[in-house]
Amino acid sequence: MPAGEVSRRTLADELASGVVELIHENGLEPGAQMDTVRELARRFDVAVPTMREGLRRLEAMGVVVLRHGSGVYVGENVRRSVVHNPHSQVLTGERLIDLLEARRVIEPPIAATAATVRDPDGCARLAAKLAEAEQCLNDARDRLWIVNLDFHRALAQAAGNTVLAEVVDSIVLVHAEEQKEILRLHGNESEDFQEHQRITRAVLDGDIDAAFQATRDHLSNVIEAIRARDLNGEQ
Amino acid sequence: MPAGEVSRRTLADELASGVVELIHENGLEPGAQMDTVRELARRFDVAVPTMREGLRRLEAMGVVVLRHGSGVYVGENVRRSVVHNPHSQVLTGERLIDLLEARRVIEPPIAATAATVRDPDGCARLAAKLAEAEQCLNDARDRLWIVNLDFHRALAQAAGNTVLAEVVDSIVLVHAEEQKEILRLHGNESEDFQEHQRITRAVLDGDIDAAFQATRDHLSNVIEAIRARDLNGEQ
């Protein structure tokens, strides 16, 4: 009984692939409206509920978005190879530490790459996100957590490699709501901001070692803060 | 018209979450059989096609597997947070280079972590995968490509962090079939094997710098080999 074994490909799976081909053949960008569910069902000569099953597969991946009463749209993830799974296990203390430690391994070399590349657009976006965070520190503290996560995404994007951006995007978004709550209770917002400043300066200056070290130090501090609250004791 | 915006949560989405909760409440492991589609529909008081839509979402993520004539099973990805999207764009030359360059950023520090941790099980699995690759080099060359990808997965697992393992798992599996074809035509199998040997020795010896450098060199060589074939000219 090897449950992981793919036996025969279902029609829903084939329809999902067919729809993706259609998107790419027509050069549709994220946000573009596609044929309706009924039209797609007619085009592929299947029943509407069967087409819906295929579209649900794509929806899970963020490749399409079904809007009730409006239509079917191309999703943001249409070109993504790596996504995060919104239907995975509940976040445990151990898992959060695992996640942050993984980020501590991955993100410093990404920051170093960003400092190497020094892409003008990427750097501008990073600086803009830092400015946004500063504003949030002053008058929109409830948004600060997501802007801080976005800072890390901008950092990965500044490395100029879409796969790296997708990877970081995926891991920072894991259990986003739960992270929000934990960071709200135990984060240190002004220290985080200073550390983000340090990272940004290093990247803008093209100082590879400083970018690496600042990112590593920052994530180490986050890990220590989370550890200090003895997360396992609260479960 | 913000297509990426989540308006109202559908029943299919809620059912997907409900099924995941059921899996975790009952402590079901990958491979375990769950209630049938009809039973799940009854349990959640919805119609069968609606439950099927929810299950298709989970199936896309590898959280469940629907086996025709048999039942619904828990999938391998039930605990995964990061997965690869099988429904993304066609692999282009540029995209493959992007992918390999991302791996060159991420995998060396992961190898260094593996050399730091020196987990006995992880190291054993790495050595076993290397031995398997050697065997394939002699008498099963058609399988060598997947075993070589598995080597990288074993390397990430040896770092002892599930998120890192998931990340590497996801990126090496991207466009696996297409990678197979490209590596078959342009890879250098005996050189790859030697480089994998070098990486393994460094990890087993706990030589952090060597593990980092050997992994980086290996991936650089793969990138150069792919570049040398002028991939864009072939499209």
Place this chain on the structure above:
DNA sequence: CTGACGCGGTTGATTAGATCACTAGTTCAA
């Protein structure tokens, strides 16, 4: 006794058709 084959029951897969809920665009009235 063991292995292979066939059958029946269970379960997933797909269809057809209907009704309900939401959205976007248009028209009308203040």
Place this chain on the structure above:
DNA sequence: TTGAACTAGTGATCTAATCAACCGCGTCAG
């Protein structure tokens, strides 16, 4: 001109039926 109401289009969900695949059990043959 603006806001509200209406309508048509579209997704969401349901009911009910039929078809296809799998699994377990029993029987038969070697």
